[in-house]
Every structure is written in C-alpha cells, then in structure tokens.
Amino acid sequence: MNAIEVRNLRRVFRATIGTIRRRTKEVIAVDDISFDIRDGELFGLLGPNGAGKTTTVKMLTTLLIPTHGTATILGHDVVHGASAIRPLIGFIFGGERGLYWRLSANDNLRYFADLYHVDPDVAKQRISELLELVGLAGREDEKVEGYSRGMRQRLHIARCLLHDPQVLFLDEPTMGLDPVGARQLRQVIRNLVAQEKTVLLTTHYMFEADALCERVAVINHGKIVALDTPEGLKRHAEDLHIVEVEVFGIGHETVDQLRQMPEVDTVSVENRDQKQALLIHSRIGSAIVPQIMQSLDGNGIRLGKVTVREPTLEDAYVRLVGGEA
C-alpha cells in the first residue's frame, strides 16, 4: 500500500516586480511531478537549491495548496483532507527557525505536545525519552537562544516525533549538524524506518541518500529527472569516468572552455578552502587528462592533485541535474 501518492503536482508562485509599473511574474516551483511512496519506505528527494524540494514537502504537509494535480497522504487529500492528515504527519524544515528561542526546550516540547493533543502523562514520558534520544537530556531547561545550531536541529527532531506520527517529512534534517551529530541523526532515521514509519527525506548529501534511502527521486527545475534506487541511479553515470583536478583560482571562462570539449559530459566546481575541485565527467576516462591539463595550463591556472575515479551517486546526480550541484 502507498502511504503517499503524488499525481501531476504543480505549484506556481506569483511575484510582483517593479515599483510604479507593477507586473506579475510567474515562477514554476514544481512542475507536474508524480511519484508514490510505499508504506514504511524511506524515500529521498534530491536536487539543487531552488529545485522544488521544499515546495513539494510544503504541499504534502498541507501548508501550501497545489496549483494543479493531487496528492494523498494515507488516503487523505492534501487540500480537502488537511485536518485528517495533520495528526498523522510530522515534519521538520531545515534551518533553525520553527522554535521559540526565548523559551526552554522543555517549554517548546510541552507546547507542541499540546498542539498535537498528546495526553499530558504520555507527553511527559515521551519528552523525556526524546530528549534522551536527541542528546539534549540535562539541557532541557535552558533557553533555545543559547543552543548551538546542531542542538536546535536536534530539538526539531524531538518536536516532530512528539505525537508519534506515521509519516515523516524531513527537509534537510542534518543541515548544520557536526559529523557526529549527523551520524547519530541518520541512526535515528534508520530506527524510525525500523519502526515502519514512512519517511520522505530531502538532502543535499548524496552519501546520506545512498546510505539511507530505498529509492531516490532527483528533482531539478521543478521536474523529476530520475527516480530509482541509489544503485539504479548510479547506472546513469556508469559509462562515465570522473577526473578530479585540484585548481587554484579558476574562472568561469576556463570552466566554459572545458565544457565545450566534445569528450566532456559535465563540469562542476566545488570550493574547498583556498583551492577548488574541478569535477569533469568524461566517457574516455584518463585519456582526457592531457587535454584538460593543456587547457588549464593555457589559461594560467595553478594545478594540484589529479585523480581519475569510478562514478558515485553524487556523479550520477551531477549528470542528471546538468552540473548545477
């Protein structure tokens, strides 16, 4: 049985531009997407910033009304059955907002437990368990404004689990967490799936999607460009080899020049402290390295380490979204 069914979902935002002569501009945030998530499945939604992930999650959590299409959560329509859906779902949106900073963690959790009509005795027990689970036990009486970003994120997790929801929407839940905190949170997510919760997870971290998700939809410019298991998605890039070159101070012109090469599939640049990593996808593997060196030398770019490796899920993703990651 499907916990979530999405059919031809579309969301258009209208923005006004101009001061005197005001015009309305339409932005398509989500463009005709369809997918199903099985009961108890951990489903990933991957995409670059502005791809439509959060808008999709907001429509599914009844906070936005779709412009077109339908979506159901546990059989209830997100527009007409919003009040039936709300007690059954929990959600967190990435970032630190969504909590009362001038109140303690305990106050925040008690308030949200009341909003979800959790019996006070059950709430007391659950708050104590959840504080333990997210590593905030002993700090619950401190004001949230004194918490670190990671602590706030963990408090969000506790908040969204208060009413023991059947379906969870986790929008970049590990954003801002340190590696240890992120690992603990991933374990929490695994435990939730073990308890047969349905989870829709959006993330920027490919290894996270790879490690956690049974299936992943890649979304770009509001459209789903691929939907498969992580292994299936990797096959999108199996004909490629990845050349990774450390460079110092590369400009747009040089990157564009590399993109023009016939053997190059995609080029992306990652900033790493003082240097940058140039990731070049090519079908001809190490044979393309001399051409790349020649081009970079010609543009006076200082080079570091050069490696050629097999594609990962991240490489498949970069290929699918056209090097925008």
Next chain:
Amino acid sequence: MIANLRVVRTAFVLDIKQQAVDLFMIFGVVIQPLLIATMAIYMLKGQDISRGIYVVVGSGMTGLWTSLLFRGTFGINAERFMGTLEGIVASPTSLGTVVIGKTLASVSVSLLSMLCSYAVAALVFRLPLTIAQPVPFFASLVITMLAFISFGLLISPLMAVNLSLTGWVNALEYPMYILGGFLFPILLLPGWTNPVSYLLAPYWAARALHLTSSGVATVPDVLLCWAMMLLLGGAYIAISYRLFTVVLRRARVDATLSLM
C-alpha cells in the same frame, strides 16, 4: 474540548513568559500608560480631583488596547518570522485556539497598566482614588477582558494572510483611544463618529468602567454596556471563525505562512 483548553492554557503561560522579556511590551503596557496618566493628571490640575480615577481607568485602557493590538497582531507576524506559524497551522489545533490563549495573556498582562497608573496617581500625585461601585466595576472588568479577547480574535487572522497589513496596525492605536472614549467622553467628538464608537466593544468597556468607577452608573446604564460588550463580542467571534477559515486557505494559496 479539554485538549483545546489545554492549548489555551499552555499558549497563555508561554506568552506571559515571552512578554516578560519583551522590552517593547514593557513599554506599551507599563511605561506608555504611565506617561499618558501623568500627562492627563497635569492637564486636570486645578480641576475636580475626583476625576483622578477617570484618568487611571482611561490610561489603563490605553495599555489594554496597545497590548492587544500589538501582541495580537504582531504576534502572528512574530510567529511567521520565527517559523513557528507553519508549525501551528500544520498541527491539529486551530490557529484561533492558540490566539485565544495568547490574547488572554495580553489582556491579563495589560491589567498591569491600570495598576501602574493607579499606583502613580495615588502615590506620586496623592490623588484620592476610590472605585465608587467596586462590585459592578470588577464585573465590568471581567466582561471587558472577554470583549477585548473577542476583538483580538477579529483582528489577528488578518495578519495571517499578509505581512504588509502590519503597517496598518500602527495606524489603529490612537484612533481607538479616541473613538473608544478611553481618556475623554465621545460626546466631545463630531456626532458622525459616534455610530463607529457604538460598534466597538472597547467603547462599551471604557464606558462601563468609567461609569462604575466614578459612581455615576445606573443599573440600566451598566446592563446596556455589558449587553453590548457580550453582543459585539459574540459577533466578533462569529466573524473571526469564518475569517480564520478563509484567511488560512488564502495564506496556503499565496504562500504567506512563512518567509520562504
């Protein structure tokens, strides 16, 4: 029902906690009414000193209104800025239930305005302050709180729909001081403004409190004020119930529940 009452209680307690550390509310509830009271007392110098209680009640009402207006309306925007508005709207509890708790907190805290004005007039200016008809006065105060809560319910949903409406809220503060007859009788205003006052529960609240504190109230006068407060309060609640439904749907269409 019990679950909703629990939400009202928790929203009330947490809002009081937040207001206690909100400097703007301390200004609106304590300092501004004290300034207004001091100014009014100086204006009354050389006149009938029995009017001191009128000043105390009137300046207290200004604090009540300011607190309700800013807390009730900016409160929704504050939730939007904190990102908690979505959390409330996506919960099984109606936003109106939360607003009742928060408005009750604002109204309760703003009673401090009256106490502070009373203390200044009695201790600093040594005015004889006697509430002439204490039982009807305190009964009027309780009905006033209910009327103000219902008025808060009427204005707060408008803030859920659009951030830009906040600018208009500022413009509503002083007109209510005048049209509500907080500091002087509305009979001093042009006649055409009086029907507007009659549609405002705060006007009937101010009238009941002034009449009972000054000792000039007759039973029909007080009963009329109470009936009007309850009648208008009921009407505000009925309108706000519909307004919350319409406005929240609009906010879900226009994507104004958060600062996306």
